[in-house]
Amino acid sequence: MDHRGAVTTLASERYILGEMTERERHLFEEHFFDCPDCAEDVRAAAVLRDGVRAGLIGDVPAMVATPKGKVLQLERAASGKWWQTAALPWAAAAALAVAVGYQSFNVAPPTSQPFTVAPVTLRPTSRGQAPVVRKGPGDMIAFAIDLSQPPPQGRLHYDLTRDAGSPVASGDLAAPMPGTPLLLLVPQKLLASGVDYVLTVGAASAPASAVDIFRFTIDKER
């Protein structure tokens, strides 16, 4: 099994669901022991499955089966207070991170109030389709960039261009901590609707050396 075959046949999902024959399992295992992308994918699927199996999914609407086997969804138990939701710490963390980021660049934030970000994950072009990004309210689009190589010590260099090659933005950034994605906020005004973009990230000390290439498309405005 090659990487393309694994991706197109949703091999990780079939593996986790137990839908592979023994021979397919062996072939897929041979592949993911050699393929970091598929290894990460199947690990994520396993953690997801194990988390659910361990009951960590928590607040799911109660469901019962009727005698005919149909599933009915019952009313959810009384919902918790808004400040008890899982979203709040996330929002707070994101807002704090934004504030810290701005401070580190000594750039005045656009508002005196905390704000949240809902990032789009970018993975290297070898690992799936380029996402279509829709512009939303606010001035920025947030990207969580999953670097395929361990970030080198020191600084990274990025280039954001239109797919046709015309430059949009470039500069140097501090490398994120190993194992964590790079987060990038791009002003929406730099990105045109219906246009394909390419983001390259590499070591600042050797911009032409090994780089990750990410692609995304800004959705056409309706």
Next chain:
Amino acid sequence: MSRLARYAFDRAYIERLVENDPETEQHFAQYFGELMTLKLRSRLRSAALVEEAKQETFTRVLTRLKQKKDSVTPESLGAFVNAVCNNVLFEMYRAGSRTAQLDEAFDAPDGRQPCGEATLLADEERERVREVLATLPEKDRTILTWLFFEDRDKDRICEELNVDRAYLRVLLHRAKERFKDAFAMKAARQTLWIIAAL
């Protein structure tokens, strides 16, 4: 799901492994240990046997690398570990009384009950997984609950959702991608960088 920093499996990595570099050894054990757990847990009856097979595999791999490191190319390191693990597994099958091969219909152990087989989930990660699962859309959480917590028959789930088995896999794939993204975001919250307006 701890995200391991990506290492290039190159000649330098093997050299560090042979020289007992602690960081490389730790990465090697964690990276391939998790993959072997995935591979072995549906084939061996207990966590103890899984652990035994993993340790035996590590021992053989490291011994071989130290004796003849050039016999394993960096590109084939993963395949080599997998092949050694297969050999260990077959030997354990042949040992007979201690283990028994499970048929293909065998499902993974019921992780709803605390047990040693449960998983890749380290204690300190459980809370993070719980928080990330809580952020998934309700439809995702319902499907995941049916699939993995209630162990419902997949054909029944498909009937309920009015989809076929192939599309059920697509739904799982999307839920998994959202899970990965949310988990990555959680790991990244201290690492936010900004491009200021030009």
